[in-house]
Amino acid sequence: MIRFETVSKAYKGEVVALRELSLEIGKGEFVFLVGPSGSGKSTFLKLLLRDEVATDGRVLVAGRDIARLGSWKVPQLRRNIGCVFQDFKLLPNKTVYENVAFALEVIGRPRSIITTQVPQILDLVGLTPKAGNFPAELSGGEQQRVSIARAFVNRPLILLADEPTGNLDPATTVGIMRLLDRINRTGTTIVMATHDQRIVDAMRRRVVELDHGSLVRDQARGVYGVGS
Amino acid sequence: MSRFAYFFRETMISLRRNLGMTIAGILTVGVSLALFGGILLMQQLVNHGTAKWKDVKFEIFMNVDAPQPQIDGVEQELAALVDRGEIRSFEFLSKEEAYAEFTRIFEDEPALIESTTADVLPTSFRVVPAEVENTKDLALRFDAMPGVDKLLTAQEVIDRIIDVTTFVRWVFITMAVILLSSSIFLIMNTIRLATFARRREIEVMKLVGASNSFVRIPFMAEGLVQGVIGAGLAVGGVYALKLVLGTIESTDGLWRDFYVTSGDFTWISMLVLLIGAAIGVVASLIGLFRFLDD
Numbered sequence: 122m123i124r125f126e127t128v129s130k131a132y133k134g135e136v137v138a139l140r141e142l143s144l145e146i147g148k149g150e151f152v153f154l155v156g157p158s159g160s161g162k163s164t165f166l167k168l169l170l171r172d173e174v175a176t177d178g179r180v181l182v183a184g185r186d187i188a189r190l191g192s193w194k195v196p197q198l199r200r201n202i203g204c205v206f207q208d209f210k211l212l213p214n215k216t217v218y219e220n221v222a223f224a225l226e227v228i229g230r231p232r233s234i235i236t237t238q239v240p241q242i243l244d245l246v247g248l249t250p251k252a253g254n255f256p257a258e259l260s261g262g263e264q265q266r267v268s269i270a271r272a273f274v275n276r277p278l279i280l281l282a283d284e285p286t287g288n289l290d291p292a293t294t295v296g297i298m299r300l301l302d303r304i305n306r307t308g309t310t311i312v313m314a315t316h317d318q319r320i321v322d323a324m325r326r327r328v329v330e331l332d333h334g335s336l337v338r339d340q341a342r343g344v345y346g347v348g349s
Numbered sequence: 350m351s352r353f354a355y356f357f358r359e360t361m362i363s364l365r366r367n368l369g370m371t372i373a374g375i376l377t378v379g380v381s382l383a384l385f386g387g388i389l390l391m392q393q394l395v396n397h398g399t400a401k402w403k404d405v406k407f408e409i410f411m412n413v414d415a416p417q418p419q420i421d422g423v424e425q426e427l428a429a430l431v432d433r434g435e436i437r438s439f440e441f442l443s444k445e446e447a448y449a450e451f452t453r454i455f456e457d458e459p460a461l462i463e464s465t466t467a468d469v470l471p472t473s474f475r476v477v478p479a480e481v482e483n484t485k486d487l488a489l490r491f492d493a494m495p496g497v498d499k500l501l502t503a504q505e506v507i508d509r510i511i512d513v514t515t516f517v518r519w520v521f522i523t524m525a526v527i528l529l530s531s532s533i534f535l536i537m538n539t540i541r542l543a544t545f546a547r548r549r550e551i552e553v554m555k556l557v558g559a560s561n562s563f564v565r566i567p568f569m570a571e572g573l574v575q576g577v578i579g580a581g582l583a584v585g586g587v588y589a590l591k592l593v594l595g596t597i598e599s600t601d602g603l604w605r606d607f608y609v610t611s612g613d614f615t616w617i618s619m620l621v622l623l624i625g626a627a628i629g630v631v632a633s634l635i636g637l638f639r640f641l642d643d
Contacts, residue, residue, distance in 0.1 A: 170556075193561065200558035210556070212549055223550075226355055227559035275557065 122148040122310045128178035130164050138164040140334040151305045153321050154314040155345055156331035162314040166281050171195050200228055203272030203280040207287040209264045211256040217267050218252040224271045238274055246270045262293035273304055282313040318345035359567035363543045370539040377535050378579025378625055381528030383586035386621045388521045390590055390609055395514045398607035407488045409474040412498045419496025439476045533632040536572050540636030569633045576629020580622045
C-alpha cells in the first residue's frame with residue numbers, strides 16, 4: 122500500500138529531514154511512527170500527502186510513484202488518504218454534520234450520497250446526538266471524533282494521524298484509539314505519528330522509529346522505547 | 350445541481366463578508382469602463398459627423414462675382430478629369446445651396462444670417478479625386494484657372510476636428526487604463542482578503558482532495574460578479590451619455606451630422622460587459638495565483 126524506496130528529503134538550508142528511508146507498509150496494517158520532535162515524522166506524512174516532494178528516492182502509494190502525479194491528480198491521491206491532526210482542523214462556523222458533509226461536498230459527491238453517508242459515519246464515531254452542535258460546544262475528544270469522521274467518511278484506503286491524541290486526556294485517548302482500531306479492522310491502513318508511550322505499549326502494533334531522519338527501528342509488535 | 354448551489358452560496362457569503370472592498374472594486378470597474386464606453390460612443394459620434402466629408406478631398410471656391418462662363422470652364426475641366434478617371438465625382442454648390450448650408454451652420458446667430466444674402470456667397474465645387482494621393486496636384490491645376498478664388502482642402506477641417514478628438518480620446522484612454530489597472534488591483538485585493546478569510550476552509554478542502562477548480566471557482570465567480578456589476582453601471586453611464594448626445598442631434602445645427610445609433614450603443618455595451626467580465630476573472634486568477642500556494 123505504501124512504499125518508501127531510499128527516500129531522502131532535504132529542506133532549503135541543508136536541513137536533512139529524512140535520510141535514505143526504505144519502508145513498506147501493507148494494506149490493512151496499523152503502524153505507529155515514533156521518534157523525538159524533528160526526527161522526520163511530519164515530513165514522512167507530508168511526503169505521503171504530496172504536500173512535499175522527496176529530494177531523492179521514490180514514494181509509492183498503491184503502486185504509483187506519487188512524485189510523478191500531475192498536479193491535477195494530487196486531489197485524487199488525497200481522496201484516498203484521510204487525515205487527522207492534533208488540532209482537529211474543524212471549521213468553527215459549521216455544525217458537526219456540516220463539517221463532515223463538507224468533505225464530501227467539496228469533492229463533488231451528490232447530495233443523495235451525502236445524506237446517507239454522513240449519518241452512518243456519525244453513528245460509527247458515536248456523535249449522532251451532537252450532529253447539530255458546533256465544534257466549540259464539544260469536548261476535545263468529541264472534536265477529534267468529528268475530525269476522524271470527516272477523514273473517514275469518503276472511505277479512504279489510508280488514514281494518517283498526526284499526534285491525534287496529543288491534546289487529549291488519557292481516558293479520552295483510549296476512546297479515540299478504540300475508534301481508530303475499529304476503522305483499521307475495516308481494512309483501512311493506518312499510520313499514526315505519536316509521542317504517547319502508553320498507547321503504543323498498550324496496542325502492541327508495528328512500531329517504526331525515526332531518529333534524525335533515519336530509520337532506527339522497525340518492530341512487528343513493538344513498544345514505544347527499546348529499553349522500556 | 351448541489352454543486353452550483355454550493356458555488357452560489359460560497360460566492361455570496363464571500364462577497365458580503367468583504368462588502369466594502371467589493372463595492373470599491375465594482376465602482377472602479379464601473380467608472381473606468383464608463384470612460385471607455387464613453388470614448389467609444391464619442392468616437393462613433395465623430396465618425397458619423399465626418400463621414401459625409403470623408404471622401405471630399407477639396408473644394409474649389411469661385412469668385413463671388415465669377416461669370417457663368419468661368420464657372421462652366423471649371424465644370425468642363427472637372428468633367429474631362431472624370432472622363433479620364435482622375436476624379437471620381439464632383440458636386441456643384443450653387444449660391445442658394447451655399448446659403449442653405451450657411452444658415453444651417455450659423456442658425457444660432459440670426460443677426461449674421463439676417464445680414465447675409467445668397468449673392469454674397471461664392472459658388473463652389475466639391476471634388477472627390479480617384480486617388481487620394483493626387484489631391485494636391487489636382488487642386489493645383491485649378492488654382493490658376495480664371496474665376497477661381499481659393500482652394501480649400503476639406504481634409505484640413507476634418508483634421509482639426511480629428512486632432513481635437515484624438516487628444517481628448519487619449520486623455521480619456523489614459524484615465525481609463527489607469528482606473529482599469531487599479532480596479533484589477535482592487536479586485537485582486539478583495540480576492541486576497543477572501544482567501545485569507547477562508548483559509549481554514551481552503552486548507553480542509555485541499556486536505557480532503559477537492560480539485561483545484563473546485564477551490565478556485567467561488568473566487569473566480571466573485572471576481573466575475575464584481576466585474577459584471579461594474580460593467581453594468583458603466584453601461585448605464587454610456588446610456589445616459591447617449592441620451593445627452595441625442596438632444597444635440599435633434600438641434601439640427603452644425604451638429605446635424607453628428608449622431609449615434611442604437612446599434613452603436615448595443616455593441617459598445619456588449620464590449621463593455623465583456624471587458625468587465627474578463628477583468629473580474631483575470632484579476633481573481635492573478636489574486637489566486639499569488640495567494641493560493643498549491
